[in-house]
Amino acid sequence: QSVWGYDSENGPEHWHENYPMAKGDKQSPIEINSKDVQHDSSLSAWHASYDPGAAKTILNNGRTCRVVFDDTFDRSVLRGGPLTGAYRLRQLHLHWGSADDHGSEHVIDGVKYAAELHLVHWNPKHGNFAGALKQPDGVAVVGVFLKVGKTPKPEMKRILEEIDNIKTKGKEAPFQHFDPSILFPKSRDYWTYHGSFTTPPCEECITWILLREPIEVSPDQMARLRSLSKNGENEPLCPLVDNWRPVQPVKGRIVRASFK
Ligand SMILES: NS(=O)(=O)c1ccc(C(=O)NCC(F)(F)F)cc1
């Protein structure tokens, strides 16, 4: 029973064997083609109001680098845009490639970015996260694309500096006093569509909010992310890279844009 991952024997082509939702009609990520996008003038702006004190820990779970927040009450919330009500920030994590020309999960007009940041929120009307992931309006994920340029993104430094303390699978470190909204780009323009977790169990519970403007990181910052390992402390070195799912069938879904 191999646990799911991104290798040939346990990767995305195998996930449906243990997680049947992986073959559903509303799977993520998808390719977004601007020609098929519908501008929706009724889409309002989204608003994040995060409490820096809600940040708790950063961990390497062997599949990504994740920052976990206190979501026991409406402390850090996302509102507006396509959402009804306030969704609680639970965690953020990233997906990245082994080289700068790929790594993102969503693909925009054929463009793959070097990485994709996901800020995961859930709808408290469903009681708890486990309940929310069983509902079509249970989870909202803000996706931010990372592109490689000359200028480092100083706001990424906090996360990347911690990486030295969580090099191997299972490592966790305190990560406090952090407001992830500093990672957002200037523009609030976004695409939105209904989809799923991009990892098992691939539940179709996500309202995706993908920001059009990528943030720029430096080659060194990407190298830092790629220095994480999938393996545990005393196991053979296995770089944690290419932890992205390929695009899935759109199956007639409409992608709406908040911008023209
Ligand atoms: N990559 S993604 O779509 O933003 C994404 C977001 C959250 C989870 C998650 O909480 N998995 C744990 C659970 F819910 F128990 F299955 C997985 C994927």
Ligand SMILES: [Zn+2]
């Ligand atoms: Zn993700």
